[in-house]
Amino acid sequence: MKRLIIILSIIIGLVQTTMGQENEPRKKVALVLSGGGAKGVAHIGVLKVLEKAGIPIDIITGTSMGSIIGGLYSCGNDAARLDSIVRSQDWSNVLSDKEDLRYQSLKERENQNTYAISTSLKLKKKKRGISGGFILGKNIGKLLNTFTTPYNDSIDFNTLPIPFACVATDVVDNSEHVLHNGVLSEAMRASMSIPGAFAPVRKGNQVLVDGGLRNNYPADVAKEMGADYIIGVSVAAKLRDADHLGSTTDILLQIVDFSTKNKLDDNMAITDIPIIVNTEGYSTASFTPSAIDTLIQRGEDAAMAHWDEIVALKEKLHLSQVPQHQHVVSNATLSDNPTYKIGQLSFVNMTPSDAYFIRTKFKLKEGNTIDTERIHLITTSICLDLFYQSADFHVDNDAIEMPDGTKAARIKFFAGEKKTNKMNVGVRFDTEEIVALQTNIAFPIRKKVPMELDFTLRLGKRIKAKVDWELHPSNFITPTLTLAYQHNDYNLYEYGDRAYDLTYNRLTGSAAPLTFNVRNFHFNIGAAIDYYFNYNLLLDQVKEHYMEMPDHEHFISYFANVNYNSENEWYFPTRGSKFSARYAYYTDNFVKLNDKLGMSEVSAMWRTNIPIGKHFAIQPMFYGRLLHTDNSPIILCNIMGGEWFGHYIEQQLPFAGMGHIELQWDKFLAAQMQAQYSLTTNNIIQLKFAVAQDGDKYEEVFKSKTMLGSSLSYYYNALSGPVGASVGYSNVTKKPYFYVNIGYVF
Numbered sequence: 001m002k003r004l005i006i007i008l009s010i011i012i013g014l015v016q017t018t019m020g021q022e023n024e025p026r027k028k029v030a031l032v033l034s035g036g037g038a039k040g041v042a043h044i045g046v047l048k049v050l051e052k053a054g055i056p057i058d059i060i061t062g063t064s065m066g067s068i069i070g071g072l073y074s075c076g077n078d079a080a081r082l083d084s085i086v087r088s089q090d091w092s093n094v095l096s097d098k099e100d101l102r103y104q105s106l107k108e109r110e111n112q113n114t115y116a117i118s119t120s121l122k123l124k125k126k127k128r129g130i131s132g133g134f135i136l137g138k139n140i141g142k143l144l145n146t147f148t149t150p151y152n153d154s155i156d157f158n159t160l161p162i163p164f165a166c167v168a169t170d171v172v173d174n175s176e177h178v179l180h181n182g183v184l185s186e187a188m189r190a191s192m193s194i195p196g197a198f199a200p201v202r203k204g205n206q207v208l209v210d211g212g213l214r215n216n217y218p219a220d221v222a223k224e225m226g227a228d229y230i231i232g233v234s235v236a237a238k239l240r241d242a243d244h245l246g247s248t249t250d251i252l253l254q255i256v257d258f259s260t261k262n263k264l265d266d267n268m269a270i271t272d273i274p275i276i277v278n279t280e281g282y283s284t285a286s287f288t289p290s291a292i293d294t295l296i297q298r299g300e301d302a303a304m305a306h307w308d309e310i311v312a313l314k315e316k317l318h319l320s321q322v323p324q325h326q327h328v329v330s331n332a333t334l335s336d337n338p339t340y341k342i343g344q345l346s347f348v349n350m351t352p353s354d355a356y357f358i359r360t361k362f363k364l365k366e367g368n369t370i371d372t373e374r375i376h377l378i379t380t381s382i383c384l385d386l387f388y389q390s391a392d393f394h395v396d397n398d399a400i401e402m403p404d405g406t407k408a409a410r411i412k413f414f415a416g417e418k419k420t421n422k423m424n425v426g427v428r429f430d431t432e433e434i435v436a437l438q439t440n441i442a443f444p445i446r447k448k449v450p451m452e453l454d455f456t457l458r459l460g461k462r463i464k465a466k467v468d469w470e471l472h473p474s475n476f477i478t479p480t481l482t483l484a485y486q487h488n489d490y491n492l493y494e495y496g497d498r499a500y501d502l503t504y505n506r507l508t509g510s511a512a513p514l515t516f517n518v519r520n521f522h523f524n525i526g527a528a529i530d531y532y533f534n535y536n537l538l539l540d541q542v543k544e545h546y547m548e549m550p551d552h553e554h555f556i557s558y559f560a561n562v563n564y565n566s567e568n569e570w571y572f573p574t575r576g577s578k579f580s581a582r583y584a585y586y587t588d589n590f591v592k593l594n595d596k597l598g599m600s601e602v603s604a605m606w607r608t609n610i611p612i613g614k615h616f617a618i619q620p621m622f623y624g625r626l627l628h629t630d631n632s633p634i635i636l637c638n639i640m641g642g643e644w645f646g647h648y649i650e651q652q653l654p655f656a657g658m659g660h661i662e663l664q665w666d667k668f669l670a671a672q673m674q675a676q677y678s679l680t681t682n683n684i685i686q687l688k689f690a691v692a693q694d695g696d697k698y699e700e701v702f703k704s705k706t707m708l709g710s711s712l713s714y715y716y717n718a719l720s721g722p723v724g725a726s727v728g729y730s731n732v733t734k735k736p737y738f739y740v741n742i743g744y745v746f
Helices: 002-023 037-053 065-074 079-088 106-112 138-147 184-191 219-224 248-259 264-269 289-304 307-316 352-361 372-384
Strands: 029-033 059-063 117-119 133-135 154-156 164-170 175-179 181-183 196-198 201-203 206-210 229-234 273-276 339-348 369-371 391-401 407-415 422-430 434-445 451-459 463-471 480-494 497-518 521-539 552-565 577-587 599-608 610-612 616-628 638-640 661-664 667-678 683-695 707-718 721-730 736-742
Touching (some): 029 037, 029 065, 037 065, 037 079, 037 289, 037 307, 059 065, 059 219, 065 079, 065 138, 065 164, 065 184, 079 289, 106 521, 106 552, 138 184, 138 391, 164 184, 164 219, 175 184, 181 184, 184 201, 184 206, 219 264, 273 289, 289 307, 339 352, 339 391, 352 372, 369 372, 372 391, 372 407, 638 667, 638 683, 683 721
Parallel strands (some): 029 059, 029 229, 059 164, 133 196, 229 273, 339 407, 480 661
Antiparallel strands (some): 117 422, 164 175, 164 206, 201 206, 339 369, 391 407, 422 434, 422 736, 434 451, 451 463, 463 480, 480 497, 497 521, 521 552, 552 577, 577 599, 599 616, 638 661, 707 721, 721 736
C-alpha cells in the first residue's frame, strides 16, 4: 500500500508539472534589425532561416532599413514576399522623386530624360513646408504605403500581426524618438530619412530623421516591449583603421559610422543571439541586383552560423511544430492590377477646381470601376498637371454600401504642397559642343480652361530661347502656341573633311491647334513661320564647295507630326517600339516657294526592341527623309551623322560610324541594326551597324554608292544622364572617330 501511494504521488506530481507547463504562457521572442541602407536587405536572408527553423517572432524593432524590412514583415509580408519586393524594384527610381515613366505623357517623359534637376522656384515667402532634403521621398513613400496595405490609417503598432516599433531621431533636440503608433509607412519613412539626402518627416514640433543617429540597433526598445529572448541582426560596417582613412570621403563615413555605434555595446549585451552579417564590399547605396543577391545570401549564411543556438532557443520555447508566419493577404500584389468599384471619392489638400479637373480628366464617378494603374495615373497627373509637390492615395475596399446592396471602395487622394511653378535644369558635355546648359520653367494658370506657360533657355554653342503656351480644354487635347529664337553654329563635313562653318539666327512662330497627348502617343497638326537671318558661311579652299547664301529668307509651312513610344527606357530600351512620322509643306507666300510648287518633306522612323535573354537585346531601325522640290534650300537639306536624331539641327539623321554631320541628297533612306548588352543594370555596351542610300531623284537612290558605318559604345546610365564614349568608322569619312558624352541629350 505504501509503495502504491508513492507511485500515485509521483504520477500526480508529473501531471501537475505538465499542466503547469501547458498553462504557462510561452516566452516572447523579439527580432531586432539594424540600419545600414542597402546592406539591410541581408535581414531577409536571416528571416528565411528563422522561418525555416520555426522560430516565432512576437516583437519586431528596427531602425532605418531595419525598420522598413521589419515593418513590412510585421504587417504580413513573409520572407519570400520581401525577397520578391526588393528584387522587383527599380531602386534608382524608388530613391528619387521622379515620376514613374509608365504613367507619363511623351512630353513629360522627354522632360524627365532631358533635365537632371527638377525643383520649384520660391517666388514669394511661404509657410513652412516639408523640406530639408535633396530628395522629398515621394517614391519610397508610395512603395511603403503600397506594401503596408491594409494598415494605411493611423493605428497602434501593437495591433499589427506582429507588434512593431521603430526609432527616429528628433533633430530639434537630438533626442531618440520611438514610434509605437501613427501611420506605419510614415513611421518607417521617418526612421530611414538620412539627413541632407531625404527630407525629414515633420510631426507637430518634431523634425524626424534617421534613427541610426541615436539608436541604430534598438534591442532596448524590444526589451521594453516585453521581450524575453532577443535575436538581433547587425549589418553595420566595421570601423576603419588609420591605413584606411586616406580620403575625405573615408573620414566622413567614419564619423557617420561612429554615430551609429551609440548604445550599440549595451544593446548587444542584452541580445541572446547576436547575428553579425559580413557586408564588406557593399555600401548603403548597393541596390544593384547582384548586390541584393549577395547580401541576402550573406544574411542566410550569418544566420546559419548560429543554427545550433536557434534550435536550442526553439527547444527552450517547447515548440514541436513549425509555426506559420502571420501572413495577411494584402491588397497590394507584385503582379496583378486590382480593380475597385468606386463608392466614395475624396481629394485631400486639393482645391475644388483641381478636384473637378481630375474628376473630369479621368471621368471619375461613383459606381464606376477603377484599377490600380489608373489610380497611379491620377497621382501622376496631380503632380504634373496640377503642380502639387507630391500625391498619394489610399483605398479602403468594401467600406461603402451602395444603394443596390453591393460593397464598394472608399478612395482618397492626398496632395502635398502646391507649387507655383516647376523648374528643370540640364547640363551636358560632349566632344563636339563642349558644354551646354538648358533650363525650363513652367507656370500653371488654373482658370476655367486650364493653361500653362513654358519658358526654355539653352546656352552653349547653340543658343535657344522659347516660349510655349498650352491650353488644356479637355482630357488630352492641348492646343499650343510657340515663339522661339535660335542661334546656331555648327560645322558641315564632306567625306570626313570640314567643308563649311555655318552660323545663323532663326525666329519661329508656330500654332498647333490640334495637339493630342495620350501616354505613349503624341500627334499635332499646325502651321509655322520661320525667319532665318544673319547667315555667315565660311568655306574651305575647295572650289566645288562654293555656294551663295542669301542675307535672309523665310518659310511658311504646314505640318503634321505623329510620335509613338512604348519603349521601357528612353536611352537604353530593351522592350517596346518607337515610331515617328512627319509631313511638312514649305512655302514663302503661303502657297509657293520661289514662284514654284512648294517643297514637301516626308520623314519617318521605326525601331523595335527584341530581348534575347535577360541582358541582351537587338534593335532593328529603319528611317529616312524625302524632299520633293527642284532646288531645296540648304538650311532645310538632309543632314546625316552623329548619335541622335535632331541633335545639332532639326533635320539631323544619325548614322553609326560618323561623328560629325554631312550634307546629303534630297532622298535619303537608312537602316540600322543595334545589339545592346547590359553588363550590369547601369553598364551598357552597344554595337551598331548602319547602311544608307541617297540621291537627288528616286531612280538615283539605289544606283549611288552604298554608305556603311559601324560604332561601338560604352555607357553608364547615371542619374544625371548617360555617361559614355563611342568609337566608329564609315566608308564615307574613311576615318575613325571618337566621341564622349556626359549627361542627358538636348
